[in-house]
Amino acid sequence: MHLNKDERNKEQERVTWVSQQLDEKIQDTQTEYQKAKAETQRVQKDYGTNTSANYLEADDRIETSADLQQQRSLTNKVVEDQAIVESQLATYRDLRQSPYFGRIDIQDEGFSDVDHLYIGKASFIDKDGEFLIYDWRAPISSVYYNGTLGKVAYDTPNGKQNTDLLKKRQFQIKNGKIINMFDTNETVGDELLQSALSDENNEKMQNIVATIQHEQNDIIRDTNSNLLVVQGVAGSGKTSALLQRIAFLLYHSRDSLNADQILLFSPNLLFSNYIKDVLPSLGERNMRQVTLAEFFAHRLEGMKVQTLFQRYEDNDQDLDPALREFKNSQNYIDQIEEYVKQLTPDRIKFDDIHFNGEVYFSKDEIREVYAALPQGMTSSEKLLQTKNKLIKRLKNRIHDETKKKWVADIIDTMSDEQYHNLLGAKHLNDFEELDDERDYIATQLVKNRLSTVYDAIYNDEFLDPYVQYADFLDHVKLPNQVDLDQWKQNKNDFLSHIEFHQIGLDDTAPLLYLRDRFSGENKNVNIKYLFVDEIQDYSIAQIMYLKLIFPRAKFNLIGDSEQAIFKDVESAQTLLDKLNDAIPSKRSRLIQLNRSYRSTYPITSFAKSLLPDGNDIEAFNRNGDKPELIVKDSSEELEQTLLSVIKQQLQKHETVAVITKDAASAKRVYQKVNARFDATLLKDSDRDMNSPVVVLPVYLAKGLEFDSVVAWDTSKRNYPDEHSLGVLYTILTRAMHSLTLLCNGEVSPLIPKRAISNNLIKISKNSTAE
Numbered sequence: 001m002h003l004n005k006d007e008r009n010k011e012q013e014r015v016t017w018v019s020q021q022l023d024e025k026i027q028d029t030q031t032e033y034q035k036a037k038a039e040t041q042r043v044q045k046d047y048g049t050n051t052s053a054n055y056l057e058a059d060d061r062i063e064t065s066a067d068l069q070q071q072r073s074l075t076n077k078v079v080e081d082q083a084i085v086e087s088q089l090a091t092y093r094d095l096r097q098s099p100y101f102g103r104i105d106i107q108d109e110g111f112s113d114v115d116h117l118y119i120g121k122a123s124f125i126d127k128d129g130e131f132l133i134y135d136w137r138a139p140i141s142s143v144y145y146n147g148t149l150g151k152v153a154y155d156t157p158n159g160k161q162n163t164d165l166l167k168k169r170q171f172q173i174k175n176g177k178i179i180n181m182f183d184t185n186e187t188v189g190d191e192l193l194q195s196a197l198s199d200e201n202n203e204k205m206q207n208i209v210a211t212i213q214h215e216q217n218d219i220i221r222d223t224n225s226n227l228l229v230v231q232g233v234a235g236s237g238k239t240s241a242l243l244q245r246i247a248f249l250l251y252h253s254r255d256s257l258n259a260d261q262i263l264l265f266s267p268n269l270l271f272s273n274y275i276k277d278v279l280p281s282l283g284e285r286n287m288r289q290v291t292l293a294e295f296f297a298h299r300l301e302g303m304k305v306q307t308l309f310q311r312y313e314d315n316d317q318d319l320d321p322a323l324r325e326f327k328n329s330q331n332y333i334d335q336i337e338e339y340v341k342q343l344t345p346d347r348i349k350f351d352d353i354h355f356n357g358e359v360y361f362s363k364d365e366i367r368e369v370y371a372a373l374p375q376g377m378t379s380s381e382k383l384l385q386t387k388n389k390l391i392k393r394l395k396n397r398i399h400d401e402t403k404k405k406w407v408a409d410i411i412d413t414m415s416d417e418q419y420h421n422l423l424g425a426k427h428l429n430d431f432e433e434l435d436d437e438r439d440y441i442a443t444q445l446v447k448n449r450l451s452t453v454y455d456a457i458y459n460d461e462f463l464d465p466y467v468q469y470a471d472f473l474d475h476v477k478l479p480n481q482v483d484l485d486q487w488k489q490n491k492n493d494f495l496s497h498i499e500f501h502q503i504g505l506d507d508t509a510p511l512l513y514l515r516d517r518f519s520g521e522n523k524n525v526n527i528k529y530l531f532v533d534e535i536q537d538y539s540i541a542q543i544m545y546l547k548l549i550f551p552r553a554k555f556n557l558i559g560d561s562e563q564a565i566f567k568d569v570e571s572a573q574t575l576l577d578k579l580n581d582a583i584p585s586k587r588s589r590l591i592q593l594n595r596s597y598r599s600t601y602p603i604t605s606f607a608k609s610l611l612p613d614g615n616d617i618e619a620f621n622r623n624g625d626k627p628e629l630i631v632k633d634s635s636e637e638l639e640q641t642l643l644s645v646i647k648q649q650l651q652k653h654e655t656v657a658v659i660t661k662d663a664a665s666a667k668r669v670y671q672k673v674n675a676r677f678d679a680t681l682l683k684d685s686d687r688d689m690n691s692p693v694v695v696l697p698v699y700l701a702k703g704l705e706f707d708s709v710v711a712w713d714t715s716k717r718n719y720p721d722e723h724s725l726g727v728l729y730t731i732l733t734r735a736m737h738s739l740t741l742l743c744n745g746e747v748s749p750l751i752p753k754r755a756i757s758n759n760l761i762k763i764s765k766n767s768t769a770e
């Protein structure tokens with residue numbers, strides 16, 4: 001409902017008044033900031049002069065280090081104070097542009113007053129302690145997002161408070177001026193959403209704080225679940241809700257949670273970059289982000305781990321799908337779990353530890369130490385004890401080692417500098433006899449050299465996880481569907497890849513699971529919330545590994561089962577059931593989002609017609625042109641058409657993305673396009689898209705959106721059957737305002753006849769688009 005002029009004037013007066021209060025606050029904060037900055041500079045300067053203290057004498061050094069510690073913590077504190085004031089200043093400046101977007105009038109049960117509360121990106125309190133603006137994450141603000149008018153409740157420190165929601169008003173305010181305002185009964189009226197969604201693509205994802213929808217709000221404000229699974233159709237705001245949720249959690253648990261304790265697995269580097277401004281725009285620090293490829297590479301240092309993209313590109317046709325499915329399944333990891341539990345010392349693949357080219361601790365010695373430990377211990381306890389015992393033995397052997405010839409040889413040929421380095425803080429006159437001095441040097445030398453043995457023990461180098469995993473492969477109980485010969489061949493492939501320090505993706509998580517489950521090591525207990533976006537691209541085995549090594553994290557798994565591009569599409573319920581079995585959690589919850597916001601109504605209507613369950617998808621009502629399918633009979637003609645489509649689209653939109661099925665076609669298309677336009681071919685190492693035209697394979701477009709999308713060659717050849725449904729659907733749903741499908745020859749059967757008969761798509765047979 002649009003409001004009368006009087007009402008609008010009153011609201012504008014309030015905005016102006018709040019803006020004045022903000023101006024004052026900004027001035028005060030600026031002064032405070034200058035002071036904080038001066039203080040930091042003063043301390044840093046002092047710190048600089050104080051620490052140039054005398055380093056020559058050992059005693060001084062100890063004193064200096066205590067001083068240093070004190071200075072350092074003082075510096076940290078002033079730097080932190082300065083950063084806090086700086087971020088407050090940024091918040092007030094931000095609010096000054098647009099102080100709030102919502103108002104609620106509520107009357108609490110048992111009270112006669114009606115409160116008018118205004119809701120914005122952050123709280124703002126005046127000098128008398130009155131809330132002029134409530135942070136969108138404050139408990140009371142939930143009423144704005146959740147409730148329709150009438151009786152509702154919100155959380156307070158004393159429990160639930162019932163209230164009567166009398167009015168809900170929305171604003172668009174720019175530079176202190178109300179542009180638009182209206183009252184509504186809905187969560188956030190369509191009008192505001194329309195306006196937010198009609199904008200052309202911003203290079204970076206925007207926050208959606210002013211227009212969060214009811215069901216998105218459930219995701220954002222969930223504080224109860226240990227396993228939260230979000231299944232949402234393409235463009236339903238899953239990633240947006242995920243980021244808003246992180247901002248919410250940081251606010252809600254600000255005393256016990258910081259951004260470093262939240263980790264997000266993102267699909268690719270372009271995506272990481274695309275979303276990186278959302279949290280800062282909400283006044284929060286970014287969570288940590290990692291891609292699966294980066295994560296595995298880090299966990300298996302020295303190995304070339306096949307990435308999801310490489311596996312997709314290689315698409316080894318010979319590999320039995322049943323075998324792959326098995327290796328990615330819970331059954332497989334459960335068998336590893338059993339294998340580890342039953343691993344007797346004689347079957348553990350120990351390795352010798354070498355020193356100076358000779359065996360220093362033999363595998364038999366290590367095995368003996370391990371085997372002598374009490375039966376009741378877990379493998380990780382035994383491993384720890386074994387390491388402790390080996391380190392003890394190592395220390396005991398230092399003395400013997402000093403008598404060896406190699407030590408004498410080195411000392412004799414040592415330069416003065418090396419000698420003095422080993423002498424360290426000792427003085428020559430600290431020794432009574434010359435021999436004492438030489439013994440000291442020999443001990444230091446041996447200790448230094450033996451650090452390689454120490455490291456080998458510390459880093460479990462006496463265990464060979466690859467050979468152990470190969471042994472496991474020999475003991476697996478194969479499901480009926482998997483062929484034994486294929487399995488043996490697959491094991492040989494694994495071993496020959498290892499020779500070249502390569503490992504396939506299907507073996508990576510299971511191998512890591514075996515290694516880390518056995519050792520109990522490499523866990524990260526610091527992470528409290530783990531988010532995985534595009535969960536449909538992960539295997540159950542990978543999720544089980546994540547659960548093993550992030551034991552304290554609450555899992556938030558977000559995705560769209562229809563956008564599975566690396567395997568066949570599976571239903572949301574199947575995925576949830578699998579997850580519940582694989583990582584049972586006390587409080588698990590599934591939230592589904594069915595409304596799609598990204599694309600225009602015609603685009604979503606067409607895209608959903610490809611899916612068997614497409615009717616569940618609700619298209620947001622935003623106007624636009626019908627998608628167009630242009631069919632040509634040769635690749636030359638198709639390339640020509642592509643150029644004219646791009647030209648046409650650039651007149652209407654700032655960005656055009658040509659999305660292909662794989663990297664090879666992206667490269668070919670790019671060569672044609674680049675001759676005429678300022679274009680970029682995107683690769684998986686890219687973080688930015690710097691040109692108006694981009695050409696990219698589907699997996700790099702994951703999670704992203706573009707004003708205009710051209711789907712390259714949607715022919716039967718490229719998309720022959722339902723195995724490529726996820727790929728084609730993902731491509732089509734990247735489009736915000738315009739979608740063109742180009743096809744050479746027979747059209748993919750995935751584009752259903754009914755889309756054509758129901759007129760969901762415009763077909764141009766042999767015309768060019770120009």
Ligand SMILES: Nc1ncnc2c1ncn2[C@@H]1O[C@H](COP(=O)(O)OP(=O)(O)OP(=O)(O)O)[C@@H](O)[C@H]1O
Nearest residue numbers: 208211212213234235236237238239240597598703
């Ligand atoms: N409540 C909202 N208010 C305004 N814009 C929204 C809202 N929800 C989603 N959007 C917009 O819709 C688009 C799609 O959102 P987002 O990328 O979060 O969806 P998604 O479900 O993660 O998509 P996909 O799985 O297809 O990658 C974005 O432009 C986002 O800003």
